[in-house]
């Protein structure tokens with residue numbers, strides 16, 4: 084068993100079976116989630132015999148940082164090497180009140196849910212080499228812990244002279260939008276999110292957690308019936324079947340009509356606003372004629388639209404529209420009175436697209452071993 088995939092209830096049941104007092108499970112989880120220790124020996128308020136028993140029964144693994152990219156105080160990309168040698172990415176983004184949460188001096192963390200992806204969206208680096216496997220619950224949870232540990236270590240070394248302690252935590256919001264289709268790894272993801280949401284775990288409110296999907300209709304309905312109030316983002320990228328099918332094969336299985344009905348069901352159940360992610364790709368979905376069906380969908384679902392100019396992916400033919408084209412697309416939507424934002428940051432270097440850092444690292448490693 085892996086300790087970072089255990090809920091308080093599950094661990095309590097195991098420890099009760101060992102004859103341990105009821106407060107022990109809380110102590111263990113406090114070491115893992117509040118203190119973020121990586122060794123059983125560090126749990127100094129547990130009897131040695133219990134630490135040994137826990138070590139024999141549970142794996143306490145941590146993600147290995149393979150690479151980090153980006154400057155402090157801006158978007159940072161972390162590339163993790165998993166136990167089987169696979170790579171996944173997490174991205175730490177300075178808070179942007181216009182996006183997924185409220186104004187904050189904290190950060191949003193974007194996490195991955197699969198190694199590779201089976202959905203093959205034509206513009207995406209993550210799906211280029213297909214799907215390898217689902218991440219385990221603990222591998223999703225550990226992206227948060229590992230980023231927090233990294234941030235605390237950095238803050239400690241920056242404040243070494245003053246001795247000022249690191250902030251308790253830096254991640255306030257979570258978006259499930261990294262490598263993989265989150266809802267295709269539904270059970271592991273939902274368990275990870277319960278742990279991340281729990282007061283004894285990550286302590287991040289469900290309303291500060293956004294799950295993104297390319298449009299898996301049955302799972303959207305299932306999520307709608309889950310009692311936790313997660314936010315939902317749809318990677319739309321086209322407001323008609325004709326446009327969406329050009330770039331998203333998933334649309335053939337779940338066309339827009341079905342997707343919209345599932346979103347309506349989600350809203351009826353949750354009463355929450357949905358976000359449409361719309362990557363603007365030159366000559367594919369950025370014509371101003373696309374704004375009328377997009378605005379109509381957004382109005383029908385009371386959705387907010389997040390426009391994202393395409394980040395170039397090495398080996399793919401797609402281009403980013405000009406700034407003027409992006410601004411014109413935004414203006415056309417605003418004229419139709421739908422809430423809409425345009426990501427304007429300039430840092431769209433070659434590795435900015437999701438999955439790019441992993442792909443480049445894999446290629447470099449392969450070249451070195453030749």
Ligand code: SF4
Pocket residue numbers: 200201202203204207208209210261262263264297318
């Ligand atoms: S955009 Fe998302 S669903 Fe589509 S291939 Fe990439 S990771 Fe998979």
